[in-house]
Structure formats: structure tokens, C-alpha cells
Amino acid sequence: GAKVIDMEMLQWHPTAVWWPPGLRGMAVSEAFRSEGGRLYNKFGERFMMKYSPEWLEVATRDFVSRSIYQEFMKGNATERGGVYLSLSHVPAEIIEKRLPTMLSNMASVGIDIRKNPVEITPAVHYTDGGVIIDILWESVDVPGLYAIGEASGGVHGGNRLGSNSLPELMVSGVRSGQVAAMRALRMNKNKKRVEADMKKVAEEQERVFSFFDRKDGVNPLELRDRLMDLMWKNVGIIRNEERLRKAIEELDKIWDEELPNVNVSDGSKNWSYEWVEALDLYPRIFTGLVMAKSALIRTESRANHYREDYPFTDNQYWLKNVVVSYEERPGSRLSERLEVTTRPVVVTLLQPEDVNLPSRVDW
Numbered sequence: 373g374a375k376v377i378d379m380e381m382l383q384w385h386p387t388a389v390w391w392p393p394g395l396r397g398m399a400v401s402e403a404f405r406s407e408g409g410r411l412y413n414k415f416g417e418r419f420m421m422k423y424s425p426e427w428l429e430v431a432t433r434d435f436v437s438r439s440i441y442q443e444f445m446k447g448n449a450t451e452r453g454g455v456y457l458s459l460s461h462v463p464a465e466i467i468e469k470r471l472p473t474m475l476s477n478m479a480s481v482g483i484d485i486r487k488n489p490v491e492i493t494p495a496v497h498y499t500d501g502g503v504i505i506d507i508l509w510e511s512v513d514v515p516g517l518y519a520i521g522e523a524s525g526g527v528h529g530g531n532r533l534g535s536n537s538l539p540e541l542m543v544s545g546v547r548s549g550q551v552a553a554m555r556a557l558r559m560n561k562n563k564k565r566v567e568a569d570m571k572k573v574a575e576e577q578e579r580v581f582s583f584f585d586r587k588d589g590v591n592p593l594e595l596r597d598r599l600m601d602l603m604w605k606n607v608g609i610i611r612n613e614e615r616l617r618k619a620i621e622e623l624d625k626i627w628d629e630e631l632p633n634v635n636v637s638d639g640s641k642n643w644s645y646e647w648v649e650a651l652d653l654y655p656r657i658f659t660g661l662v663m664a665k666s667a668l669i670r671t672e673s674r675a676n677h678y679r680e681d682y683p684f685t686d687n688q689y690w691l692k693n694v695v696v697s698y699e700e701r702p703g704s705r706l707s708e709r710l711e712v713t714t715r716p717v718v719v720t721l722l723q724p725e726d727v728n729l730p731s732r733v734d735w
């Protein structure tokens with residue numbers, strides 16, 4: 373199958389709404405902080421003063437996310453589980469003029485940001501890793517497989533800069549779409565057909581409908597929530613070897629023991645939310661394992677990947693990308709079927725010596 377790269381590089385947005393729940397998960401734009409937004413813990417302490425006295429709330433996304441997460445770990449979160457983001461010290465007319473969308477969005481759930489804080493939490497924002505592609509966004513391993521946007525890997529390095537995803541989508545969508553169409557025309561002209569493996573199709577059909585055959589079993593919504601909790605705690609913003617190994621062990625166990633017992637209780641094949649969630653469990657667990665294994669092998673901190681047991685960037689050893697491939701190994705656990713290797717980073721314009729890259733940077 374297709375190899376993937378950089379799957380340990382998961383970007384967090386530091387300020388997604390946590391409370392009120394009506395807008396939970398919505399990103400509170402960076403403009404909120406650049407207009408003066410301040411972060412406070414439950415004691416009213418402006419905690420960025422201790423993590424980054426120079427940059428405060430406008431430190432980089434990954435840094436602010438880690439700072440908030442550390443407050444959570446110290447027990448400094450609000451009663452509801454977030455931290456406060458406040459603009460109440462900023463003159464109302466500035467907020468009205470510069471942040472009209474945030475003002476009306478938050479008003480829709482009863483918060484007047486001119487007077488009251490929003491409770492926020494870091495939330496997943498972008499997957500830097502994905503399928504290894506060439507300049508036509510075609511997988512280098514599987515001809516005819518095009519991976520664009522967040523499905524592709526290596527386009528934005530380990531920490532994508534703001535606003536670069538949508539322009540990339542526009543370029544990659546057009547380019548790969550044109551190439552895919554030309555490929556299809558060429559194959560048609562040459563009367564080339566790819567025969568589907570009907571045995572595999574039958575196996576897939578059986579898997580997809582198997583959820584309806586079980587009378588009782590694991591509820592997909594409940595398992596989804598447990599998976600999210602497992603990933604947040606063990607493969608999240610601050611990682612270490614012990615928690616990553618725990619996640620791998622748990623994910624393997626869920627794949628072997630719980631996934632085969634997931635059932636969809638409502639029985640409808642026309643529209644079933646449970647069925648959609650049940651099908652999503654496969655890529656959730658699979659991708660979770662790929663991320664955890666990639667994060668485990670990278671014994672340093674770099675870009676969006678932070679290891680508290682290796683809190684430094686190691687340019688001597690780690691100017692490398694982590695690559696994962698899937699190997700069919702009957703009888704082995706899923707994590708053992710994921711082959712993790714590294715390859716040197718392809719350096720193009722600037723060589724490390726041109727920029728005097730230090731061999732090690734402590735975080």
C-alpha cells in the first residue's frame with residue numbers, strides 16, 4: 373500500500389471553544405489573541421507570563437497549546453475543564469471594529485466578549501503527515517492514487533504555517549484532478565482495465581455489514597469517545613515513552629478484542645449515525661496506531677511533536693522523516709504490521725551549514 377510520512381506531526385490550535393458547549397470545538401481565531409486576548413487559569417493567573425514572558429499569548433500555536441495543557445496537568449483548569457480567554461480589558465469599540473464575527477458568534481451562545489471571557493481548550497487543527505506523494509500529488513508507491521490536502525504528507529513540514537492549507541488545496545486539487553483525468557483517458561485509449569479483486573470486495577462487504585448481524589456488543593459511539601480520550605491523554609500535546617507504549621497496547625487490544633464485537637443497534641441501512649461511526653472506528657484506530665508508533669520512534673522534540681522525556685531538538689541525528697508502511701503479517705497484532713523506518717530529510721535550498729543549524733536546541 374501507500375507509505376505515509378510525518379504522522380507524529382499533529383498541529384493543535386491553542387484556543388478552541390470549550391464553553392459554552394453550543395460552539396464547542398470552534399476555533400477562536402488568532403486575531404482574538406493578537407488584538408490583546410489574555411489567557412487566565414482558574415485562579416485568575418495570567419499564566420503565559422511564566423511560560424513566555426516575552427511573547428505571552430502571541431507565542432506560536434504549539435507553544436501556547438503546550439502551556440495551556442501544562443495548566444490542565446497542574447490542576448489549574450476551570451471547573452468545566454478549560455482556561456479563560458478574555459478581551460474585557462480591550463476597549464469595546466476596538467472589539468466591535470476588529471472582531472465583529474467573533475463578537476456575533478459568541479453572542480449567539482450568550483457570551484458578550486466585550487465583558488466576559490470564553491472558556492477554551494487546545495484542539496486538533498491539522499495533520500501535517502500523510503501519504504508520500506510526488507509533485508503531481510500522486511502516491512510514490514501506488515500509481516493512480518492521488519492524495520491532496522490533509523491526506524498528503526510532507527508538504528508543509530512538521531508545523532504548517534497559518535492560512536497555507538487552503539491555497540495548497542486549490543493548487544493540488546486542480547493539478548491532481550487534471551493528471552488523474554489524463555491518466556484515465558490514457559488508460560481508456562490503451563484499453564487498459566484494472567480488474568477488481570472480487571474476493572476482496574466480498575470480504576469488504578461482509579465487514580461493512582457485519583455490525584448489523586450482532587444482536588449486542590460494543591456501542592460504536594461509546595468506543596469512539598473512549599478512543600478520543602485515549603489519544604488525547606497518551607498521544608496528545610505532551611508525549612512520553614510510557615504513555616505512547618500504553619496507547620499502542622490499548623489500541624491493539626481494542627482492534628483485536630472490541631472492534632470485532634461492535635454492533636449497530638438501530639438496524640437501518642438507509643441512514644444510521646451509529647453505522648457511520650462504526651465504520652470510522654477502523655481508520656481511527658489504524659491512524660492512531662500509526663501516529664503513536666511514529667511519535668514513539670522520534671526521540672526528540674521538533675515542530676508539532678513534543679516529548680517531555682526528550683525535551684530538545686536533535687539536529688545531529690534527527691534531520692530525518694519517519695515513514696510508516698503496512699506489511700501483511702498474518703497472525704501478528706496490528707501494531708506489528710506497521711513497519712516504521714526513517715529517511716533523511718530532503719534538503720533543497722538551504723543546507724544546515726548555511727544557516728549554522730545548532731546540533732541541539734533545548735526547549
Ligand SMILES: Cc1cc2nc3c(=O)[nH]c(=O)nc-3n(C[C@H](O)[C@H](O)[C@H](O)COP(=O)(O)OP(=O)(O)OC[C@H]3O[C@@H](n4cnc5c(N)ncnc54)[C@H](O)[C@@H]3O)c2cc1C
Nearest residue numbers: 398399496497498520521522523534535536537538539541
Ligand atoms: C478550526 C479550523 C480552522 C482552520 N482555519 C484555516 C485557515 O484559516 N486557513 C487555512 O489555510 N487552513 C485552515 N484550516 C485547515 C484547513 O481548513 C484544512 O486543512 C482543510 O480544510 C482540509 O481540507 P481537506 O480537503 O484535505 O480535508 P477535509 O476538508 O477534512 O475533507 C475531507 C472530506 O472527506 C470526507 N470523508 C471522510 N471520510 C470519508 C469516506 N470514507 N468516504 C467519503 N468521504 C469521506 C469528509 O467528510 C470531508 O468532507 C483550519 C482547520 C480547522 C480545523
